[in-house]
Amino acid sequence: MAIVNATDQNFKTEVESGTVLVDFWAPWCGPCKMIAPVLEELDQEVGDKLKIVKVNVDDNPETASQFGVMSIPTLMVMKGSEVVDKFVGFQPKDALLEKVNPHL
Numbered sequence: 752m753a754i755v756n757a758t759d760q761n762f763k764t765e766v767e768s769g770t771v772l773v774d775f776w777a778p779w780c781g782p783c784k785m786i787a788p789v790l791e792e793l794d795q796e797v798g799d800k801l802k803i804v805k806v807n808v809d810d811n812p813e814t815a816s817q818f819g820v821m822s823i824p825t826l827m828v829m830k831g832s833e834v835v836d837k838f839v840g841f842q843p844k845d846a847l848l849e850k851v852n853p854h855l
Contacts, residue, residue: 753798771801772790774806774825776823780823800855826842
């Protein structure tokens with residue numbers, strides 16, 4: 752499955768089914784740039800069980816505000832539109848897999 756860029760308008764539709772990893776990011780954020788290739792790898796490994804959705808907080812402030820995103824990158828694991836896990840800051844792939852696997 753390809754990584755999806757969500758907007759304030761389509762966010763709800765993108766996260767309503769299955770297990771979704773949401774990445775709140777911005778182009779000027781160093782750690783966000785570091786985590787992007789990690790998310791690509793994760794998508795290749797578990798993309799059939801996990802949908803990855805990226806939300807640019809500069810372009811989509813409503814969604815970021817709705818989820819109380821204060822610092823980026825903020826990653827949330829969602830199931831059926833409900834947040835089941837949340838972590839802030841750069842995460843290596845192993846750590847991400849550890850956090851996501853129980854929800855798959």
